[in-house]
Amino acid sequence: MERFTISLSDELAAQFDQWIAAHSYSNRSEAVRDILRKEIETKRLVQDQAIYSIATLSYVYNHHERNLAERLTNHQHEAHDLVVSSMHVHLDHDDCLETLFLRGLTAQIRSLADKLSAETGVRHSSLNLIPIKIATLQHSHHGHSSHAHFHTHS
Incomplete structure (x- = not known):
């Protein structure tokens, strides 16, 4: 597993934590992974790359x-x-x-x-x-x- 660090403004971090709680994620990492998966899948579908x-x-x-x-x-x-x-x-x-x-x-x-x-x-x-x-x-x-x-x- 590869790790990376991101920086967020205090306001964006607070909004993200609220979003995480509202969607019942247990931690930020799992939320970020799901967001990335969804974006990548959406791109595949929009660009007809999903066979x-x-x-x-x-x-x-x-x-x-x-x-x-x-x-x-x-x-x-x-x-x-x-x-x-x-x-x-x-x-x-x-x-x-x-x-x-x-x-x-x-x-x-x-x-x-x-x-x-x-x-x-x-x-x-x-x-x-x-x-x-x-x-x-x-x-x-x-x-x-x-x-x-x-x-x-x-």
Whole structure:
């Protein structure tokens, strides 16, 4: 682990300590590491440098919209290699919340999110991407001989 020192004005240090407390960090180092990770991940995503991602896509839709549930399900089936899991919640008599858990090529995840979000009757969609690295490993455990491991960037 590499160490470095930074200097902050008294006012900025006090504001940072308030932020740390509000976000339940136990120390400044962990807070700084998370801030740096988030900035680096954001840059990767903005500049299309994140080849693979894990993601959640959440959206609210009116289940009375003609054939909408079927169209949404068809999009998910077409992207079965991306969709790891889905969760469906009934909000009221008209609206449902669906959250998809996705894994794969970032560009394909974004494309699926765009298709689903653009369907008539879908509202309030939100995509949360986390860049990852994929490593295929040849070792044996749990009855598997080779499989992929997914790691977030440091």
